[in-house]
Amino acid sequence: MRLPVMPPVLPMLAKSVPQIPAGQRYEPKWDGFRAIVFRDGAEVEIGSRNTKPITRYFPEVVDAVRAELPERCVVDGEIIVAGTDSTGLDFEALLQRIHPADSRVRMLARDTPAVLVVFDLLALDDEDLTGRPYGERRALLEQAVRGGGPGVYLTPVTDDLAVAQQWFEVFEGAGLDGVVAKDPALAYQPDKRVMAKIKHERTADCVVAGYRVHKSADDAIGSLLLGLHDQAGTLVSVGVTSSFPMARRKELFAELQPLVTDAGDHPWTAQAQASGTRTPREAETSRWNRSKDLSFTPLRPERVAEVRYDHMEGVRFRHTTQFVRWRPDRDPASCTYAQLEVPVRFHLADVLSGG
Structure with missing residues (x-):
């Protein structure tokens, strides 16, 4: 492979801002695997967010790159998988x-095929485009890549703030998690947070039903384990909250000791998990967690915490939540899924076509 931009390349990043800034170009924020794709004829390499090659995991994307991208190019994008009903993304x-x-x-490439959504062009033929303004790179990308599928798509883009706000409000229903704003004059800057991302932010009252200790101190909280009651009244593990200063972690550890209970009396027993209840050990056999200790200390599910989250992935929080405050006024039994805002469903194909 001989290209003007060679792997590995760290992707350009975005910093979180509270609202959509004016005077930018706007794109939907995809929830998949970031991918820098290098093509030189039949040779294709896909680099991940941390530059590790992930080419072998997506043979159908490699085939699509050969069929739908220019003969020699480097593009930045996101690999996504649609849900079985094709209306939204399926990160799991x-x-x-x-x-x-x-x-x-x-087998998975056949059963749950992935596609590539492209949003930037780093090189074309023998030209390194990383020093060119984003507006020029986008225009060249639109000329070079048809982007209508079936394996490679161009992400929608607009310079209309009202349209971007509409995307922010409705595209979440297809599994996307916000909007990205880019300065049209922006050169491509690997590993620099020079774009802006605007993500949904909501709060939920959750039962604190356990904790894990901090990796560096046995008398400090690493994370609090959160639960919500489903329609049957079963307490389901929905995620964690873990952003505390070390002094507060130690305070929390001492504060929660009176609530420590025997695992056999807890809603998240091994038997409960075997019967279908989602517990904090749901992913302990996952290849992502083989080196992690997912055991936890069970607590009597009596305390309620308000946490800040962006969006749900099925029955759980997609990302780690942010602790807001304790809610001593809330009954743990009242912490149900019914309190959560449900995004209006929006078809993924409409996102890919620009809404």
Whole structure:
């Protein structure tokens, strides 16, 4: 492979801002695997967010790159998987694609095929475009890449703030998690947070039903384990909150000791998990967590915490939540899924076509 921009390349990043800034170009924020794709004829390499090659996990994307991208190019994009009903993204299915067995990879490529959504052009033929303004790179990208599928798509873009606000409000229903704003004059700056991302922010009252200790101190809280009651009244594990200064972690550890209970009396027993209840040990056999200790200290589910989150992935929080405050006024039984805002459904195909 001989290209004007060679792997590895760290992707350009975005910093969080509270509202959509004016005077920018706007794109939907995809929730998949970031991918820098290098193509030189038949040779294709896909680099991940941390530059590790992920080419072997997505053979159908490699085929699509050969069929739908220019002969020699480097593009920045996101690999995504649509849900079985094709109306939204399925991040859990995407996670399953990182598997050591080639036969498993091939089977999943057939059953849950991934596609590439492209949003930047770093090189074309023999020209390094990273020093060119984003507005020029986008125009060249639109000329070079048809982007209508079936395996490679161009992300929608607009310079209309009102349209961007509409995207922010409705595209979440297809599994996207916000909007990215880019300065049209922006050169491509690897590993620099020079774009802006605007993500949904909401709060929920959750039952604190356990904790994990901090990796560096046995008398400090690493994370609090959160639960919500489903329609049947079962307490379901929905995620964690973990952003505390070390002094506060130690205070919390001492504060929660009176609530420590025997695992056999807890809603998240091994038997409960075996019967279908989602517990904090749900992913302990995952290849992503083989080196992690997912055991936890169970607490009597009596305390309620308000946490800040961006969006849900199925029955759980997609990302780690932010602790806001304790809610001594809330009954743990009142912490249900019914309190959560449900995004209006929006078809993924409409996002890919620009809404």
